[in-house]
Amino acid sequence: DAKTTQPTSMDCAEGRAANLPCNHSTISGNEYVYWYRQIHSQGPQYIIHGLKNNETNEMASLIITEDRKSSTLILPHATLRDTAVYYCIVRGDLYNQGGKLIFGQGTELSVKP
Amino acid sequence: EAGVAQSPRYKIIEKRQSVAFWCNPISGHATLYWYQQILGQGPKLLIQFQNNGVVDDSQLPKDRFSAERLKGVDSTLKIQPAKLEDSAVYLCASRSGQGARNTIYFGEGSWLTVV
Numbered sequence: 001d002a003k004t005t006q007p008t009s010m011d012c013a014e015g016r017a018a019n020l021p022c023n024h025s026t027i028s029g030n031e032y033v034y035w036y037r038q039i040h041s042q043g044p045q046y047i048i049h050g051l052k053n054n055e056t057n058e059m060a061s062l063i064i065t066e067d068r069k070s071s072t073l074i075l076p077h078a079t080l081r082d083t084a085v086y087y088c089i090v091r092g093d094l095y096n097q098g099g100k101l102i103f104g105q106g107t108e109l110s111v112k113p
Numbered sequence: 114e115a116g117v118a119q120s121p122r123y124k125i126i127e128k129r130q131s132v133a134f135w136c137n138p139i140s141g142h143a144t145l146y147w148y149q150q151i152l153g154q155g156p157k158l159l160i161q162f163q164n165n166g167v168v169d170d171s172q173l174p175k176d177r178f179s180a181e182r183l184k185g186v187d188s189t190l191k192i193q194p195a196k197l198e199d200s201a202v203y204l205c206a207s208r209s210g211q212g213a214r215n216t217i218y219f220g221e222g223s224w225l226t227v228v
Contacts, residue, residue, distance in 0.1 A: 036219075043117075043204050043219035044156065087155060099208070100146065100169065101217055103155030 003027065003090040009108040012082075018075040020107050022088030025069045032091045033064060034101065035073045037084040044087065044103075047073065078111045085109070115139065117220035119205050125226045131193035134223045138186070138207030144168075146217065147180055147190050148204040156204055162188065195227045 005023040012018040024033065032051050036044040048055055048062045050071070055062045061074040075082055087106040091099065118137040126132050138145050143164050148156035159178065161169040165185040173180070177196070182188040192199055202222040208215045 043206075043221045046216050046218060049216070099144070099215070099217075100158055100161055101156075101206075102158070103148075105155055 003031075003102070004088045004104050006086075006088050006104065006107045008105065009110070011110050011112060012075075012078045014080060014111055014113050015077055018078040018082065018109060018111070020073040020075075020086050020088070020109065021070065022072070023070045024088070024090045027068050027090050028092070030092070033062065033068075033071050034089045034091050035060070035062065036087045036089065036101075036103075037082075038087070038106070039081075039084040047086075049091075078109075080111050080113065083109060083111045117205055117207055117218055119203075119220040119223050121223060122221065123224045123226075125228060126195055128197055128227050129194040131191065132195055132225060133192075134190045134203050134205075134225075136188045136190070136205030136220060138188075138205070139209075139218055142207035142209050142218075143185070144208045145182060145188050146206040147188070148206065148219075150202040150204055150222070152201070159190070192225075195225075197227050200225055200227045 032049050034049040035047040038044045048057055048060050050062045050064050064071045085106040085108050087103050089101050120135050145162045147159045149159050150156040159173045160180045162182045165182050178192055180190045202224050204219055204222045206217050206219045208217045
């Protein structure tokens with residue numbers, strides 16, 4: 001079973017920041033938080049991942065709380081092309097869960113003009 | 114760098130027929146995954162390979178599904194005989210190193226409709 005809880009859907013105005021929350025209260029110390037997104041008719045696309053510290057790349061920022069029980073994915077300036085289902089995934093290491101990704105239902109983000 | 118390649122992109126078959134999907138992972142990636150994604154749901158892992166060995170096939174319906182990765186590079190997923198409930202997108206993914214810090218990359222998927 002997925003170890004995360006996300007809102008089913010969210011809306012965001014084009015050009016504004018999209019903040020997608022994720023709860024993972026049972027996360028273990030060696031488990032990473034991964035974010036993927038899936039645009040209609042495409043395979044899941046990797047966005048970002050982190051362990052303890054906040055992370056930023058060209059696509060997004062990931063804010064992880066100090067207790068690691070929740071995180072937020074931030075798309076700083078959402079565009080219509082960011083409309084997709086966003087998956088927050090807690091991923092174990094090789095010896096724990098085989099390094100595999102276990103997907104939940106995700107958050108359907110709609111960016112509106 | 115080329116991504117994960119899958120074919121065919123779309124397939125329509127009648128129930129009780131067979132179908133095969135092919136995947137070529139990113140060059141050098143030792144680990145390969147097959148996922149099934151039913152419409153409206155998140156992807157579900159079917160099988161995981163490490164080189165040419167199976168690491169996890171606990172969710173693979175072995176009475177009708179089979180997968181192989183004979184030379185530790187490309188892989189084939191077969192369904193025989195297909196059922197209506199097998200209609201889904203079949204996603205192949207791969208990663209390079211071991212451990213949760215290594216990113217998994219997905220292909221575009223093979224869409225199967227069973228009628």
